[in-house]
Amino acid sequence: MQKHLRISALTMITFAVAAVGFASSPVLASPPITIGYSDWPGWTCWAIAEKEGFFKKHNVNVKLVWFPNYTDSLNAFAANQIDANAQCWSDTMGPLAQGQDAKAILINDNSAGNDAVVAGPGINSIKQLRGKKVATELGTVEEFLLDKALAANNMSERDIQYINIKVQDCPAAMETHQVDAVAVWEPNKSELLAKMPGSHVIFDSRSLPGQIPDLLVMQTKVINARPKDVQGIVDAWYDMEAWWRLHPDEAVKIMADTAQDPGTPAQQIAFYKSFIKGTRIFDAVEAKAAFTRSNKPTSLYASGPSICQFLLDQDQIGKIPDFAAAIDPTFIDAAVAKGEGKKPPYNYTLKVD
């Protein structure tokens, strides 16, 4: 009898403690919105929002999920394992065409130099790639960059020998002279330029304004269920931008620390500073322009058709998805109306227009 009393007393106390615990943390009681992110300056800065308490400030429970491999984050989002993902516009189209119900709610930046075609000595322009072996990863934004670079010179993949190699393996292929040029993103681009003498950039994303936008894409059902929380996330983003502007060195330190790229902490920071230089982060006004229908190259509505056409030609998608329906400007509009995000994290010479 005593044993039973002890057990039931213990059980009641446990439940009571649990109940009090749950009741006393209202923010934790609501399930967190999971945001996937990977190594890109426009995305690692989400860690700043978390660390500096901007999510808490706007009463939103966010769980950031780090992906060392960007493609894994795409797969996780397509499998509805995360509520939102930091990804490119071009990578959003495929799942959209396959029926994924998601919307872009925020634009972080445009790639402005981090994605590049790197060639060896002797090749100084895209035109000289004719007939040469050029490697990049099939179906990625790098192949998109390569095709755009070729198209700008009245060429196509048929005029070169395209070889499908994962971006992380491209530097090795270049250094061993198996290929003549590669299209790579960071940190492989810096790695290649540093290790291979005579290698240089012959084309990069600065020449493609608006074609490689980086966004926060979220599942529609989460947007519809928790619009206040989504607004909180967007508000936290612009608070983060303002903080970054006031604390540039601390910001880079947090971002480099999150990414853990190879090297000592000092090397990581040095690399991240150059990584940030190749990323054109948008303030709220520029973001609103990107989410508005116009002919400006940075407008998602303007870049959508050309991206989709490329994907269609590549047989990546079977039909052009209704990307216009996947652009949700409400949260950015509200942020602009509140006067948030008046300046980007730092002054860029590269104009966004």
Added chain:
Amino acid sequence: MATTQTTNEEVPAVKLPARRRKLALFRLGEEIPRSIYLTIAILSFLIPIGLWCYFTYSGQSNALIIPTPTDMFKAGFQEYQNGSLLPDIEISVTRITEGFLLSALLAIPIGILMGAYKTFEAAHEPFVGFVRYVPVPALIPLVMVTAGIGEPAKILLIWLGTYFQMVLVVADVTRQVPKDLLNAARTLGANRTQLLFNVLLPATLPGLMDTCRTMIGWAWTYLVIAEVVATSSGLGYSIMKAQRFSRSDEIFVGIVILGLLGLGTDMFFKIVQPRLLPWAEAQRN
């Protein structure tokens, strides 16, 4: 009245009522009726297929990850029509065969030597035991540097995945040849060469066949890894491409075909083995 028949007169054939033997399905190691075997085997496929149909057609599953069977067949048919399916299968089968044969050609002699002579074992087994645990995808840059980015690179990756496992299993099989057999041969005056070729080798053949059968399954799983580097054809490539573009229907076409090819290889070994090595069955019983 108990009587015992001691005379040799013919006993009229009395038709006894047919006593049905109790259906025993769970006797250790005993055979079961072929019809029952087939029924259970077919059910083992039908049940997962049934679940697959249920979850996809009812819309409960994520279409980006699991396609409906209809979508899968449509995608397969489309791949066949645009002429990529059969060449993909052909080139993958070629790569697997070449990689596997290269593995077998090296692993069988070296493995037998390792199993037969401790000197060879000491020379090779520790190294193999170490390399065996290195994940093959991590070796891709190294392979690129040594073998380039053409077909040899893909064959090498398949070889790397299978040789180190195979050589150890072959060595084990060789060690399991009963010592009595070898001792008897020695008593009868066999010299070293005769021991190796006339006694050891035939004794290991059944085990070798089993090894090959298991290892070729292993080789198939390395196809997707091998076709990562610089490919534009093959089943592994088509699965990866489909994965990149979130085409779950094409992914499943690739998976199902790989599965069927693996099953076919397995059945081939199952049929060929008793015919080539009839003494193996006798050995088992």
